[in-house]
Amino acid sequence: MIKLDNVHKSFGNNHVLRGVNLEVKEGTSTVIIGGSGTGKSICIKTILGLVIPEQGTITVDGIDVTKTNRDIFLARFGMLFQGGALFDSLPVWQNVAFRLLRGSLAKPKGEARAIAIEKLRRVGLTPDVADRFPAELSGGMQKRVGLARAIAADPEIIFFDEPTTGLDPIMAGIINDLIREIVTEMGATTITITHDMTSVRTIADHVAMLHGGKIRWAGPVSDMDTASDPYVDQFIHGRAKGPIASVR
Amino acid sequence: MKFLAAIGRTTLIILAAIGRVSLFAWTTLTHLLRTPFYPREMGFALLNIGWLSLPVVGLTAIFTGGALALQIYSGGARFNAEAVVPQIVAIGMVRELGPVLVGLMIAARVTSSIAAEIATMKVTEQIDALVTLSTHPMKYLTVPRVLAATVTVPLLVGIGDIIGIFGGYAVATGTLGFNKAAYVQNTIDFLQLRDVVSSLTKGAFFGFIAALMGCYFGMNSGRGAQGVGRATKGSVEAAAVLILAANFVLTGVFFSL
Numbered sequence A: 001m002i003k004l005d006n007v008h009k010s011f012g013n014n015h016v017l018r019g020v021n022l023e024v025k026e027g028t029s030t031v032i033i034g035g036s037g038t039g040k041s042i043c044i045k046t047i048l049g050l051v052i053p054e055q056g057t058i059t060v061d062g063i064d065v066t067k068t069n070r071d072i073f074l075a076r077f078g079m080l081f082q083g084g085a086l087f088d089s090l091p092v093w094q095n096v097a098f099r100l101l102r103g104s105l106a107k108p109k110g111e112a113r114a115i116a117i118e119k120l121r122r123v124g125l126t127p128d129v130a131d132r133f134p135a136e137l138s139g140g141m142q143k144r145v146g147l148a149r150a151i152a153a154d155p156e157i158i159f160f161d162e163p164t165t166g167l168d169p170i171m172a173g174i175i176n177d178l179i180r181e182i183v184t185e186m187g188a189t190t191i192t193i194t195h196d197m198t199s200v201r202t203i204a205d206h207v208a209m210l211h212g213g214k215i216r217w218a219g220p221v222s223d224m225d226t227a228s229d230p231y232v233d234q235f236i237h238g239r240a241k242g243p244i245a246s247v248r
Numbered sequence B: 001m002k003f004l005a006a007i008g009r010t011t012l013i014i015l016a017a018i019g020r021v022s023l024f025a026w027t028t029l030t031h032l033l034r035t036p037f038y039p040r041e042m043g044f045a046l047l048n049i050g051w052l053s054l055p056v057v058g059l060t061a062i063f064t065g066g067a068l069a070l071q072i073y074s075g076g077a078r079f080n081a082e083a084v085v086p087q088i089v090a091i092g093m094v095r096e097l098g099p100v101l102v103g104l105m106i107a108a109r110v111t112s113s114i115a116a117e118i119a120t121m122k123v124t125e126q127i128d129a130l131v132t133l134s135t136h137p138m139k140y141l142t143v144p145r146v147l148a149a150t151v152t153v154p155l156l157v158g159i160g161d162i163i164g165i166f167g168g169y170a171v172a173t174g175t176l177g178f179n180k181a182a183y184v185q186n187t188i189d190f191l192q193l194r195d196v197v198s199s200l201t202k203g204a205f206f207g208f209i210a211a212l213m214g215c216y217f218g219m220n221s222g223r224g225a226q227g228v229g230r231a232t233k234g235s236v237e238a239a240a241v242l243i244l245a246a247n248f249v250l251t252g253v254f255f256s257l
Ligand SMILES: Nc1ncnc2c1ncn2[C@@H]1O[C@H](COP(=O)(O)OP(=O)(O)OP(=O)(O)O)[C@@H](O)[C@H]1O
Pocket: A011, A014, A016, A034, A035, A036, A037, A038, A039, A040, A041, A042, A043, A082
């Protein structure tokens, strides 16, 4: 179980997270929604220790993330970055198999490559992509390679930062199904950030909405439509008018 | 008072920077000794920093050696000392110009490319991605580059020294009328072991500084394209200045003690 307790993070005088409380149960899929720039990406980066909060504690299975062995801790995670963050000096298959080629999870090269190609297939990419370099792929293809890399070592906990942005509707559907499958079939715990309400409804067991540096609303996806929160209501229906101010 | 405060502030900033760089250097050194080790990265670094720097090092050295011979000849002619060309070319190349020019060329070629590459990785979250893939960026990026530079730059300096001396030889025997065999003999007789050792030692220090600065500025890059630009510029400036300062100190250590 992942638990954030009163997490604060600011950049200069930009107070991004102002006391985030969030609980994610094992083997469930949580989706974080919220306006652009509200700190969703920062929020999941704090869990991985990529961003150090000024205040608050984060625990995974009851253990404070700042007090664990980093290598063992990180070996349990997979992460898809919003911008892909592929290593542009390595061909696609080595990006996907990065973890399987070195360190504690190292496998023979041929085996690692076979796994990489299988993961690429799962995200809808053909084997001929394997030997290309990230810069030779389209934005949506890069995103899917990032996704394949995140799931390559079959981690227990996976974070997806906007997995379907930049994909066509059919491909987005395939990716949504894939994430759902990973949770139900492999029992992984996932946190997904998305703006796409179709994704939310396909992927989520639980939904949390980040607004004003705090979790504004959290609950099962089935309660989302009946939530009497005007912020949630405005967000999920994409209304221009409502309590969420938009500078135009 | 304002003036004093400004001096104090600047001193603090400089001290803090020295502290951060020293800490970075120390962390690099401690990671040098701990597993895992990335041989593939090391191979690439050796190839990039050592082998692929050969052309620029060779060209720099040959022209410098040639110009040096011309200058010593015309300067020496003022007091009938034209004959010292082989000795002064040898000592000038090996003690000072070889290591310093190679060091500066490495700062231009290697430091800038390391800084730009790592800064781009930082800006595009590739460094974060490395961390999430259980790979320590210091170990994966910094250690191979710093180690490769520390090992190969002395070799480059040695090669630069030889090519520089050859440049002087070519000019002296080709246009200034020196005897070929005598030129070589004079050079060999004159150079001492200490000259060569100092040259190669300087090379090792300069290589370490050049790669370390590239990594340090890259890892601490600001955001966006501007951040990458600043990191690159800062790394080359810092490497060049530190190489020249280290050269002064090392020359003092080798030749005035
Ligand atoms: N390294 C950083 N330095 C300074 N400010 C930052 C940094 N990273 C993020 N921020 C700021 O933190 C805020 C939240 O950023 P974050 O990337 O978490 O937003 P987000 O909710 O993921 O938005 P989006 O949906 O557009 O991806 C933004 O205002 C951003 O400007």
